[in-house]
Amino acid sequence: MIARRRDDEIDRIDRACRVVRTILDELAEMARVGTTTAELDRHAEARCEDFGARPAFKGYMGYPAALCVSVNEQVVHGIPGPRRLESGDLVSIDFGVLLDGYYGDSAITCLVGEASEADRELSRVTRECLMRAVEQVRPGRRIGDIGRAVEEHATAHGYGVVREFVGHGIGTRMHEEPQIPNYRTNRTTPRIEAGNVLAIEPMITAGRPEVRVLADGWTAVTRDGSKAAHWELVVAATPEGPRVLGDPVAAGCGEERNRA
Ligand code: MF3
Numbered sequence: 001m002i003a004r005r006r007d008d009e010i011d012r013i014d015r016a017c018r019v020v021r022t023i024l025d026e027l028a029e030m031a032r033v034g035t036t037t038a039e040l041d042r043h044a045e046a047r048c049e050d051f052g053a054r055p056a057f058k059g060y061m062g063y064p065a066a067l068c069v070s071v072n073e074q075v076v077h078g079i080p081g082p083r084r085l086e087s088g089d090l091v092s093i094d095f096g097v098l099l100d101g102y103y104g105d106s107a108i109t110c111l112v113g114e115a116s117e118a119d120r121e122l123s124r125v126t127r128e129c130l131m132r133a134v135e136q137v138r139p140g141r142r143i144g145d146i147g148r149a150v151e152e153h154a155t156a157h158g159y160g161v162v163r164e165f166v167g168h169g170i171g172t173r174m175h176e177e178p179q180i181p182n183y184r185t186n187r188t189t190p191r192i193e194a195g196n197v198l199a200i201e202p203m204i205t206a207g208r209p210e211v212r213v214l215a216d217g218w219t220a221v222t223r224d225g226s227k228a229a230h231w232e233l234v235v236a237a238t239p240e241g242p243r244v245l246g247d248p249v250a251a252g253c254g255e256e257r258n259r260a
């Protein structure tokens, strides 16, 4: 069963997503040459307090930090630490909060210092995959339409689609039904109904799509060492169409980031 949320519930998820968006926007500004990934994590956790929110990842299945910060060939679930960002790094920052009983969850990819044209393209196309997927979040479409939209656009650019991690329903738990693969499946998938709230999160690689998890038990990296990008938004299906939660446009999310 995919939860169907009332408008007032969707508004509360929206408020959680706004906190996530605001903090991610600050982190995008901080993600410059010389910043450590632990500094980003400390900022996120401190800012949560200002909003009366709780970092959703910390303690989740034993995860040790508020943020996932995944650099270059790291795809997702990179653990913040003493690593300093360098010019040319491609950094995905994934962040979630619990506010007033409801979850927000979002990810951005940032380009640090002098970014290569190839990295800009990878991040841009990954975000395009996300926005094409968002367009599918309408009553009557199927969950499988989301993955098809992502896969079609990614493979048209010769990129890999990560299969080991998926998007998810979200609301009063961070991960709710359904799972949302970023690739086409032959199975019949549920129809999307008004009130469904979905976290869509394509993870796209410049090379092969296979990943492995490092000895820390979390960090997923591409097996071939190619770079990966990750963008995530929460979207509600409404009778009028997709409603992206957390006001991504006003907060400037989605602009490609390239900070010195
Ligand atoms: N956005 C990721 C997800 O939806 C974050 C989970 S990371 C964890 O799965 F650390 F919390 F596990």
Ligand code: CO
Residues within 6 Å of the ligand: 105, 106, 167, 168, 199, 201, 232
């Ligand atoms: Co998520």
